[in-house]
Amino acid sequence: MAQPIKNIVIIGGGTAGWMTAASLAKYVNQHATITLIESSDIATVGVGEATIPNIVQFNHNLGIDEVELIKATQATFKLGIQFENWTKTGGSFFHPFADYGLRIDNVDFHHYLQHANQLGGKHQLDEFSFACQLAQRGCFAQPHTHPSSPLADYAYAYHFDAGLYADFLKKFSKNLGVKHVIGTVEDVSLTADTGFIDYVTLTCGSQYHGDLFIDCSGFEGLLIEKALNTGYEDWSQWLLCDTAIAVQTTSTSEPDPFTRSIAQTAGWQWHIPLQHRTGNGYIFSRRHQSEEEAKALLLANIQGTPITTPRTIRFNPGRRKQIWNKNCIAIGLSSGFLEPLESTSISLIQTAIAKLLSFFPDMSFNPADIAEVNRLHNSELEQIRDFLIMHYTLTDKNDSPFWLDYQNIALPDGLSHKIALFKSRGHIAMYDNESFEPSSWLTFYRGYGITPKRIDPRAQAVPADVLQQRLMQMKQSIATAAQGALSHQAFISQHCLAEKE
Numbered sequence: 265m266a267q268p269i270k271n272i273v274i275i276g277g278g279t280a281g282w283m284t285a286a287s288l289a290k291y292v293n294q295h296a297t298i299t300l301i302e303s304s305d306i307a308t309v310g311v312g313e314a315t316i317p318n319i320v321q322f323n324h325n326l327g328i329d330e331v332e333l334i335k336a337t338q339a340t341f342k343l344g345i346q347f348e349n350w351t352k353t354g355g356s357f358f359h360p361f362a363d364y365g366l367r368i369d370n371v372d373f374h375h376y377l378q379h380a381n382q383l384g385g386k387h388q389l390d391e392f393s394f395a396c397q398l399a400q401r402g403c404f405a406q407p408h409t410h411p412s413s414p415l416a417d418y419a420y421a422y423h424f425d426a427g428l429y430a431d432f433l434k435k436f437s438k439n440l441g442v443k444h445v446i447g448t449v450e451d452v453s454l455t456a457d458t459g460f461i462d463y464v465t466l467t468c469g470s471q472y473h474g475d476l477f478i479d480c481s482g483f484e485g486l487l488i489e490k491a492l493n494t495g496y497e498d499w500s501q502w503l504l505c506d507t508a509i510a511v512q513t514t515s516t517s518e519p520d521p522f523t524r525s526i527a528q529t530a531g532w533q534w535h536i537p538l539q540h541r542t543g544n545g546y547i548f549s550r551r552h553q554s555e556e557e558a559k560a561l562l563l564a565n566i567q568g569t570p571i572t573t574p575r576t577i578r579f580n581p582g583r584r585k586q587i588w589n590k591n592c593i594a595i596g597l598s599s600g601f602l603e604p605l606e607s608t609s610i611s612l613i614q615t616a617i618a619k620l621l622s623f624f625p626d627m628s629f630n631p632a633d634i635a636e637v638n639r640l641h642n643s644e645l646e647q648i649r650d651f652l653i654m655h656y657t658l659t660d661k662n663d664s665p666f667w668l669d670y671q672n673i674a675l676p677d678g679l680s681h682k683i684a685l686f687k688s689r690g691h692i693a694m695y696d697n698e699s700f701e702p703s704s705w706l707t708f709y710r711g712y713g714i715t716p717k718r719i720d721p722r723a724q725a726v727p728a729d730v731l732q733q734r735l736m737q738m739k740q741s742i743a744t745a746a747q748g749a750l751s752h753q754a755f756i757s758q759h760c761l762a763e764k765e
C-alpha cells in the first residue's frame with residue numbers, strides 16, 4: 265500500500281495560501297504536518313474583496329462564526345452586482361444571487377412573465393426577486409428559513425478586507441497547528457528520477473522538504489510554472505481587459521448591499537463598500553487605453569477621498585494548463601486568472617481546495633486522480649470564461665473602440681449555442697460544472713433586452729386573468745416583505761456589531 269502524505273508545504277500567504285492552510289489544517293492535520301512559507305519582501309496582490317455565496321459555506325464548514333468574521337474583516341453583505349451603463353442606452357440592471365419567481369408546473373418562471381407582458385402586463389423581472397427588491401432599497405435580510413417561500417430563494421456573500429481575511433485565517437490555521445515560516449523561496453529542487461519537487465531553499469539557506477507542495481505564490485507560479493514548466497493558456501482573444509488600477513477611498517454613504525460594476529471607455533469600474541472604507545478600481549484593456557488615461561478616468565469617477573496611492577496590477581487572462589502537476593497543486597492566482605467581473609477568483613480557490621480534499625493523494629500520486637482534478641477544474645473555468653465573455657458581447661454598447669471590438673469577437677461554440685437556444689425558445693442551457701445558476705444567465709439575457717422568439721406553450725395555456733392575478737400577488741408579497749426589511753447598515757449594526765448581552 266502506498267505511504268500517506270506526511271509533509272505538506274504551502275508557498276504563499278495571500279488569500280489562497282491561508283484559505284488552503286485553514287482547510288488542510290481542519291481536515292488533514294492529524295495525518296500530516298503543514299508548513300506555510302511566505303515572503304515578507306513580496307507583497308500579496310492586495311485586492312479580491314468581493315465574493316460569491318459559496319464563501320458563506322466555506323467559512324461555516326471551517327467552524328467560523330459569521331458575526332466574528334464580519335467584525336474582524338470589516339465585512340458587509342453582498343446580494344449581487346449592480347451593472348451600470350452596460351447597455352447602449354446607459355441603463356442598469358441587477359445580478360442577484362437569486363432565482364426569479366417560482367417555477368410553475370415545471371416551466372421556468374420567465375416564460376409566464378413574457379406571456380403576461382405580451383398580454384399587456386408591465387412586469388419587470390426584478391420585481392419577482394426578493395434579493396433585487398432588498399438591494400433597490402439598500403436593505404438586507406437573511407433568507408427566509410421556509411424553502412418554498414419566495415423570500416428564501418436567494419443567497420448572499422460578503423465584501424471583506426482581503427488583508428484582514430488572510431490575517432483571520434492565519435490565526436485560525438496557526439491555532440490548528442500550521443507552521444508559519446517567513447522567508448523568500450530562492451530555489452526549487454526537483455528529484456532527478458521523477459521530476460517531482462523535493463525541497464525549496466529560502467534566501468536564508470533553510471531548506472523545506474515536502475511530499476506535497478501547494479503553490480499559492482500568486483501570478484508568478486513559482487512552483488507550478490517556474491519550476492515545473494506546466495504552461496499557460498492565454499485567453500486574451502476573448503477577455504480583453506488585462507490591467508487594473510486599484511485605489512481605496514473613504515466611504516461617503518452607508519454601504520450598499522451589493523458591488524457596483526460601472527462600464528467605462530475601455531473596461532469597467534468596481535465599487536466595493538466595506539464598513540470602514542470603499543474599494544475602487546478600473547479594469548481595462550491596455551490595447552485600448554493608456555495607463556495614464558485610465559488612472560485619470562478612475563480618479564475622476566470615485567467618491568470619497570483616496571486613502572491609498574493608486575496601484576497598477578497587470579495580468580494575463582487565462583489559465584494554467586494543469587492546476588495539478590506531479591506533486592504540486594496551484595491554488596489562487598498561480599493557477600490562472602480571468603478577471604474579477606463576477607468575483608469568481610476566491611470561489612475558484614475554494615473549489616480547488618474542495619477538489620484537493622476529495623482527491624487527496626497518497627505517495628503514489630495516482631495519475632487518474634490528477635487527471636480528474638485537472639479535468640474538473642478546466643471545465644469549471646471554461647464555463648466561467650463563457651459567462652464573462654457573454655457580459656461583454658451580448659450588449660449593444662458600441663461607444664468606444666473597446667466595445668466595438670467586442671461586437672466582432674468570435675464566441676466559443678458552447679456560448680453561441682447557449683445564446684441561440686435562449687433567443688429561439690427561451691431555453692437556458694447549462695453544462696457540467698457551471699458556477700452560475702440559470703437565473704444568472706437569465707439576468708443578462710433579459711438585462712440586455714433579449715426576448716425569446718417562442719415561449720413554452722404550457723405558459724401560454726394559462727388564462728390571462730389567472731396569470732396576471734398570480735403575478736400581482738407574488739410581486740406584492742415580495743415588495744411588502746422588502747419594505748419591512750432593515751437597511752443594510754442597520755442590519756450590520758444590530759445583528760453583527762451590537763455587543764451580546
Ligand SMILES: Cc1cc2nc3c(=O)[nH]c(=O)nc-3n(C[C@H](O)[C@H](O)[C@H](O)COP(=O)(O)OP(=O)(O)OC[C@H]3O[C@@H](n4cnc5c(N)ncnc54)[C@H](O)[C@@H]3O)c2cc1C
Binds near residue numbers: 308310508607
Ligand atoms: C484587480 C483584481 C481584482 C480582484 N478582485 C477580486 C474580487 O473582487 N473577488 C475575488 O474573488 N477575487 C478577486 N481577485 C483575485 C484575488 O485577489 C485573488 O484570487 C486572491 O487574492 C488570491 O491571491 P493569491 O493568494 O493567489 O496571491 P497573492 O495575494 O499574490 O499572494 C501571493 C503570496 O505568495 C508569496 N510569495 C510569492 N513569491 C514568493 C517566494 N519566492 N517566496 C515566498 N513567498 C512568496 C507572497 O509573499 C504572497 O504571500 C482580484 C484580482 C485582481 C488582480
